[in-house]
Amino acid sequence: MDWRRFGFIALIISVLFGVVVLIGHVQISPVIIITSMLSTTIAVATPLTLGALCGLYCERAGVVNIGIEGMMLAAAFFGWLASIYMNTVFGMAPMPSLIGGVAFAILTGGLLGLLHSVLSVTFKVDQIIGGTVINILAIGITGFLNRQLFFEKGSIFGGNVPHAPGVLPRIQIPYLADMPVVGRIFDQQPITWAAILLVLITHYVLFYTRWGLRTRAVGEHPRAADTVGINVIRMRYANVILGGMLAGLGGAYFTLESVPSFEPLMTNGRGFISLAAMIFGNWTPFGAWSAALVFGAAQALQINLQFFRELIPPQWAFLQISYVVGLAPYLLTMIILTGIIGKNIPPAADGQPYEK
Amino acid sequence: MTIVLEAKNITKQFPGVLANDQVDFDLRQGEIHAMLGENGAGKTTLMNIIYGLYKPDSGQVSVRGEPIEIHSPKDSIQAGIGMVHQHFMLIPVFSVAENIMLGDETVRYRWALGGKLDQKTVAKRVRELSHQYSLDVDPTALVGQLPVGIQQRVEIVKTLYRNAQILILDEPTAVLTPQEAEDLFRIMHELTEKGVSIIFITHKLKEVLAIADRITVMRAGKVVGTVKPKETNEHKLAAMMVGREVILQVEKKAAKPQEAALKVDGLKIRDFRGLEVVGDISFEIRGGEILGIAGVQGNGQTELIEALTGLRSVAGGKMLFAGKDVTGCSPRTLTETGMAHIPEDRQRHGLVLPYAVADNMVLNTYYLPPFGVRGILQPKAIDANARKLVQDFDVRTPSPYVPTSKLSGGNQQKVIVARELSRAVKLLIANQPTRGLDVGSIEYIHKEIVLMRDLGVAVLLVSAELDEITALSDRIAVMYRGQIVATVEAKKVTREQLGLWMAGGHPEGVPSRRCPEPVEGCCA
Numbered sequence: 001m002d003w004r005r006f007g008f009i010a011l012i013i014s015v016l017f018g019v020v021v022l023i024g025h026v027q028i029s030p031v032i033i034i035t036s037m038l039s040t041t042i043a044v045a046t047p048l049t050l051g052a053l054c055g056l057y058c059e060r061a062g063v064v065n066i067g068i069e070g071m072m073l074a075a076a077f078f079g080w081l082a083s084i085y086m087n088t089v090f091g092m093a094p095m096p097s098l099i100g101g102v103a104f105a106i107l108t109g110g111l112l113g114l115l116h117s118v119l120s121v122t123f124k125v126d127q128i129i130g131g132t133v134i135n136i137l138a139i140g141i142t143g144f145l146n147r148q149l150f151f152e153k154g155s156i157f158g159g160n161v162p163h164a165p166g167v168l169p170r171i172q173i174p175y176l177a178d179m180p181v182v183g184r185i186f187d188q189q190p191i192t193w194a195a196i197l198l199v200l201i202t203h204y205v206l207f208y209t210r211w212g213l214r215t216r217a218v219g220e221h222p223r224a225a226d227t228v229g230i231n232v233i234r235m236r237y238a239n240v241i242l243g244g245m246l247a248g249l250g251g252a253y254f255t256l257e258s259v260p261s262f263e264p265l266m267t268n269g270r271g272f273i274s275l276a277a278m279i280f281g282n283w284t285p286f287g288a289w290s291a292a293l294v295f296g297a298a299q300a301l302q303i304n305l306q307f308f309r310e311l312i313p314p315q316w317a318f319l320q321i322s323y324v325v326g327l328a329p330y331l332l333t334m335i336i337l338t339g340i341i342g343k344n345i346p347p348a349a350d351g352q353p354y355e356k
Numbered sequence: 357m358t359i360v361l362e363a364k365n366i367t368k369q370f371p372g373v374l375a376n377d378q379v380d381f382d383l384r385q386g387e388i389h390a391m392l393g394e395n396g397a398g399k400t401t402l403m404n405i406i407y408g409l410y411k412p413d414s415g416q417v418s419v420r421g422e423p424i425e426i427h428s429p430k431d432s433i434q435a436g437i438g439m440v441h442q443h444f445m446l447i448p449v450f451s452v453a454e455n456i457m458l459g460d461e462t463v464r465y466r467w468a469l470g471g472k473l474d475q476k477t478v479a480k481r482v483r484e485l486s487h488q489y490s491l492d493v494d495p496t497a498l499v500g501q502l503p504v505g506i507q508q509r510v511e512i513v514k515t516l517y518r519n520a521q522i523l524i525l526d527e528p529t530a531v532l533t534p535q536e537a538e539d540l541f542r543i544m545h546e547l548t549e550k551g552v553s554i555i556f557i558t559h560k561l562k563e564v565l566a567i568a569d570r571i572t573v574m575r576a577g578k579v580v581g582t583v584k585p586k587e588t589n590e591h592k593l594a595a596m597m598v599g600r601e602v603i604l605q606v607e608k609k610a611a612k613p614q615e616a617a618l619k620v621d622g623l624k625i626r627d628f629r630g631l632e633v634v635g636d637i638s639f640e641i642r643g644g645e646i647l648g649i650a651g652v653q654g655n656g657q658t659e660l661i662e663a664l665t666g667l668r669s670v671a672g673g674k675m676l677f678a679g680k681d682v683t684g685c686s687p688r689t690l691t692e693t694g695m696a697h698i699p700e701d702r703q704r705h706g707l708v709l710p711y712a713v714a715d716n717m718v719l720n721t722y723y724l725p726p727f728g729v730r731g732i733l734q735p736k737a738i739d740a741n742a743r744k745l746v747q748d749f750d751v752r753t754p755s756p757y758v759p760t761s762k763l764s765g766g767n768q769q770k771v772i773v774a775r776e777l778s779r780a781v782k783l784l785i786a787n788q789p790t791r792g793l794d795v796g797s798i799e800y801i802h803k804e805i806v807l808m809r810d811l812g813v814a815v816l817l818v819s820a821e822l823d824e825i826t827a828l829s830d831r832i833a834v835m836y837r838g839q840i841v842a843t844v845e846a847k848k849v850t851r852e853q854l855g856l857w858m859a860g861g862h863p864e865g866v867p868s869r870r871c872p873e874p875v876e877g878c879c880a
Contacts, residue, residue, distance in 0.1 A: 216450075223445060348449075
């Protein structure tokens, strides 16, 4: 990860924050605005971060995964469904139900990861097609089950959505969260903390452990890995499943951490944006995370502007429209891909099935 | 002497080919045992079986008298066998140490997610090994930034790191400069003195005679025989490899030059940075003669050929072909005018590898009758053409419809030669036509080139092999830093003189260029 890229990322985040400060400073102190923006940015970047880490494990092992979106959507649904079942049908307490839901989300992601590896590693199906299959499958299955279970008469929940057990509670970091004003940055929900921790862990795993060395070898030159006795197929399977589990955790964010409900298509392209974040971050964990923060900041801008609705001058009004800000990630991705910010170097064997 | 490795009765059948047919082979402690054979003779298959990349259909491999089961490279590494593959198995973005430890990592803090890689200990061990065998490898260097010769040493250290006592070198000199090859031979002797036994796979006869203790020759999947260098010579070895007498010396009659087929006048070529890579070159080639262009690689030959064949635009000067001004003409126009081109890199520029042999044979004529009529391909005509060419040019392929990528290098080259020379041509441009080919194929291609000349075709031959230039050419032009520094009759010049001129020592002066020295990336 080069400094030019980090500089660019810092610049974009400052600009996005600056816009909100510029509009809101007459009513609220800039420190509070920045704190609020930062807190929101970190939170909303969570699924993007986890999705990008999913992409990272897969692509570093040489498997392109465009099914992150589908993995997250399916995990969001099944994690939520599991938590409702545990809470309503089995009568478990809300907290264990939520934790069980997260576990199910991770399991769902892992299973879809397994599906992707069966398709692309064993059967050598075109990896883009394999990912698309997962995306379409996830949209279909979640939409169908959602309707069948909750909106059909005579279904288990009898045509109405039962009460979900709520969302995961916030966890405060001792001392840091007690600080005035900036304290709220250190008051986040568990999946958000997990995502940040996983960025650090992934960096360590990829670049300092045996697992990481072998994973990267398999993604760069699988034949070379094979000749020194590394099982290419097994490494790829393991990494894609691991990636799927991370995407699953990212999916849990939507229904178990952000809001206690499920809507069809609720991931809304986040899986694809996280793929962009991974590329933006040049296939490195810190790069991907900082890119996820940029996209998170764009979203935070839109959320925070709602507080100053009457203050927004008419020429800035377009910033409130979600799809204008929603464009930011895609525009930024395109800028990055032009190579202005430095060359993007994917793993050499990325997307190529291994043939003995 | 003890036998460290023995392969008995190895048989391996691939679809359509019996790659190894009851092969016996043994390796003694501390010897260099050369495996000689044409491409596709089964040398590499045998080695891949010993190394565990392929499973034999039958047969037994023993190490130090003990039969072993080899299912994967892991088992062979365990048994002390190391292999340096022809295409290096190195990861360019990894450091030397990382490449060497891959698959056999040393870690600390096992509790931390399987352990942290211990780069320091590995680096120390690499330094020790590299010192012990005078290999001079820096463990912290990035492999992708090392020259090929050093990368090969990294591969050797990689096997030694795994305590290999038996080393398989698969065509190690194919990618090396003569200087690097000398270094490699020195290292090989160093290794054998310390007890390592080496299997040296090659098809270069001179090398084998110079370095091997024993030579085993393979042909068509069978072992033809094992000999000692003292008991044999180049001719005998070549005959064993090919199965008949091979003429290493090209036989040709005196040239009967006709009128000029190609006239080049003041040609200038710039590279993408605007630097002149070929400056003001003029020459002509007449029908019925072979003009050889000698020169160290990277002195503008590639660019010159690309310009002549319409693949690169020129910055100035003129090209007259068959009396017409063809400067800036497209490759198709040139092809239609009667130019044939055997490109430098056959896999990248000569063939569409996934295409069937038959399709590659009409790659530049597919739109012309009889192969294409009103925009529709004519499979019957293409088929007939392919079958005829496969026969005429002796292309060894199971069928004209296998992907060209499945053919050996020599046969791929024959597909190109067949395509280019089966048309009515006036000029043949052959750039490194025999690079990486075995003796049999080289002999064949040389014969074709001389035959073309005798039919009145003008031939422009570019080669980095001085032997090839002197053997074939009627006239020789020496290129140095983008200029032709001398053009001489082939008979009136010695190898030594040519070598001197290629290095820039021509008395008529080295043309002044922007660069004082042939630095890579500047004039080169």
